[in-house]
Amino acid sequence: MNKGIKVLNIFLGSKARRGWPSPFYDYDARAKEWISRLDELKSQLPVEFMNYVISTMDEVNRLEREIDNSIDAIFVYILTSESTRFTYLASKRIADLGYDYIHKYGGYGIPTVYVIDLYGGDISGLPLVEDLEKTSRRFLIISSNDIGEIFKALRVIYAIKMLNSSKILVITRREANPAKYLSPQYVGLVKQRFGVSLEYVDYSDVKALYDEVDMDAAEKLAKKVMEKALEVREPSKSEIVKAAAIYLSLKKLLEKHGANALAIDCLGWLEYGKVEMPTTPCLALSLLNDEGYVAACEADVHSALTMLVFRYLAGRASFISDPVVDVAENAVIHCHCTAPTKMDGEAAPYVIRNHADSGDGVGLQVFMREGVDVTVAKFIEGLNEMVVSVGKTLGNVNIDRGCRTKVKVSVPDARKYLCGYKGGLHRVLAYGNHLTALEDLSRLMGFKLTLEGV
Template identity: 30%
Template sequence: MVINLITFASLLHKQASVRSSHEVILTELEKYFIVNLIDYQDINKLSPDDFSVIFVATGGVERLVIQHFEQLPRPAILLADGMQNSLAAALEISSWLRSRGMKSEILHGELPEIIKRIIVLHSNFMAQRSLFGMRIGVIGAPSNWLIASNVDYLLSKRRWGVEYVDIPLEHIYEYYEQTTDDEVGEACASLAGKALACREATPEDMIKAMRLYRAIKKVVEEENLSAITLSCFRLIEQTGTTGCLALALLNDEGIIAGCEGDLQSIFTMLAVKVLTGKPSFMANPSLINARTNEIVLAHCTVGIAQTEKFIIRNHFETESGIGIQGIMPTGDVTIVKCGSESLDEYYLATGTLTENTNYINMCRTQVRIKLNTPADYFLKSPLGNHHIMLHGNYEKVLDEFLQANTCKRVE
C-alpha cells in the first residue's frame, strides 16, 4: 500500500531537515506502507489514482496550502504530528478548507490509531476510485410508480464518477429471439436440480427465463456494464416471462442487477459491492412494526448464492415467469439505501434476520428483520420504497464511506 505525503514546509525550514524533524512518525508509517515524500511544488505530478495525504510539516504553511487549493486531494486528509508547530497550522488549514465546502480531517495523536485510520481512509479511497468510470445500464425505463427514485445522470457522474447508460428494450428482445431453447436446456436442468423444489413454474417458463438471462448478459458484455437495472414489468408483454431469474444469476456472477429500473437502488447495490465485496438483496419493506422495530422485506428475486436453499416459483404479481424464493441465513444484516436525485442522502441501519416468512400475499423471498434502531424511519422519512440488505454488520464501513463523500444520513 502506497501513500504519498504531499509535504508543506515553511520556506524558513530547510527541506533536508523535514525527515529528521519527523523521524518518529515517518519511521512508523514506513513499517506499514510505502511512503513517498512529495514536495508541494510537485503536486501536479500525482494522478487521481494516487492515494495522497497532506503532510503539514511545519507551521507557517497556511498560505502555501490555500494557493494549491484546486490541486489538493479530496477529501483533504491532513497529517500533523505536532512538531515544528505543524498541528497549529493544520487546525487553521482544516477550518479554512471546511469553510469552502471541502471535507477535511486531521490525523494526529497516537501512532497506532493514525495507522488504523489511514487504512480505513485508503479503503474508502480505493472504493471511490473503483466506482469512477463504472457503467450502469438502464434497460428500458424506471417503472412509472417509482416517483421518488429518480437520479440526475450528470450530478451522479460528478459526485460518484458512475455513468448511467440508457439501453432500449429492443436490444434485449433481439437477442432473446436469437437464443434457442436448445441453447439453454442444459442450464435449466442444472438449475432445477439444485432447487429445493419447483412449484408453480413450468419447464417452458424456465426456458423462457433462461433465454432472457442469456439475452441480457450479451448486452451487459457488449456495453461493458458493471450493473444493470431492468424495466422488468414491460418485458412480460413481449417475452412472456419476467426478469427475476436473470437478475438472480447475474448477481451471482458479480454483475450487480436490480429490478424495476430503480436508479437509486442499483447505485446502492453497486456501492455496497465495491466497498464490502458482498452481494445484496433489493426488496420492498412489506410489513413494519414500529413497536417491536421489526420489518419484513420481500421481493421475487435474490442472488441464489446469498441463500441457503431456494425454491423455483413464479412471479408473485403477474403469476407468470420464474420467481426465486430464497431461504436466507439468519444472523446480522445491514440495511442501506442511497437516495435523492444527486445520491447525496442515505439511510443505514443494522439488525438481525430472525426468520424467513412465507406470506401468501407477498413477493416470494421474504425475511423478517429485527432492527437495532427505530423502524419508524420507514413511516416518517423513508428514502423511497426499495431498500438494500446485505449479510453482516457493515454499518461503520458504509457510514464512513458515505460521510467521506459528504452525504447526509437520514434517521
C-alpha cells in the same frame, strides 16, 4: 474498466527544540515502518503507492508537480508535532493542493485523508480538523496506528474510483415512466455526483439477444440452478430454461455495452405488451448479482446506484427490496423476488418459485442467514441524500403473501422508521455494518447521510 487506485502518500515530520514525540525523534525511520506496512495492503486491494517523506515547506510546494489526474487520493501521515508548527502548516497547504486541482470525481478536489500517528502527530492534527471544516474541505481524518483503519479509508477511495468508471443500462421504453431517468438533466446529475454513466436500452434489444441465445447452454444453466435448489415449486422446467436464457441475454447485453450494472423496467415488461418477452427477468437478476454485476429491478436507478456503492465499498452483493414495517415486532421485513443467493460469497439455500406479483415466470425464495449484521440504505430523489439504517437479521418470513424472499431485520425504533419514511418504495440491504464506511463516503462525495428509525 481500470480497477486500481493510485495514492500519493506524504509523510510529514521535522525536528525542533520542542515537540512530540521528542526533539530527537527519527521520523524517517517511522515513515519507513509505515511504508513497509502499507505494502502489505497491496494483496488485499489493487493499489499503487507513491511515497514522499517531507520536512520543509519548499518540499511541500514542489509536490504540486506530482499531482495530476492519475492520483486518486492523497494520504498525509502526520508523524510529529513541533514548536515550529511545520506539520500543521504543511497539512493545511496540502489540503489546498488537493482542493485546487479540479479532479475527475464530479469536480471535487482530490480526496485527502489525514492520518495522525499516535503520540506524534496529535498536537498538529487535532486543530487541523476544525480549520478544514471551516473551509468546507472534503477530507477524512484517522487517529490510529492500526493499518486496518488505513485499509478502510482506501476501500472508500476504491469505491469512488469504481463508481467513476461504472455504467448502468436503463432497460425500458422511451414512453414509459422510468424514462425520466434518461433526461439530459438527470443523466448529467448522476455523472456529476457519482461519475456513473447511464445508457438507454430498449426492450427490443434484449429480445433480439434472447432470440440468439444458445438454448442448450440455457438448459445446462437451468439444470444447475434446479439441482442446487431445495425445491422447485411452481415453474415448469421449460419456464426455468427460458429464465436462464434471459440471464444469458442480459449478461451478453452488459458485455456488449461495456456496462457493470443494469436497471430493468421489469413490471413494464409484463404490462406494456409491446415487446413479446418469454418470461420475467427475476432469476436473471439474482444470478447477475451473484456473479458480481449490479442488477436492479423496476428500473430503479437510485437503488442501482446504492447497490454499486455496496458492491465496491463492501465487496458484496446486495438485495433490493420492498420494505414491510412491523411496529409490533420493531422490525422491517425486506421482500422481493430478485434476491442474490450469495450475499456474502457463500451460497444460501433457496426454493425456485414464480414471480409473486404476477404468478408468472421464475424467481427465487432465498433463505438468508439469521443473526447477521446488515446495513440498509438508498439514495433518494435529488441524489444529495442517502437514508440508512443498521440492524440484524431476525429470520425469514415464509408465507405466500408479498414477494418471495422475505428477511426480517431489526430496527432501533420501527414507529420512528415508519413515521419518518421517505425516498420512495425500495431499500437496498447488504450483509455487514457499513455505517462508518458510508459516513466516510458521504464526507468525500458531499451527500447527506440520514439515519432511519432513530
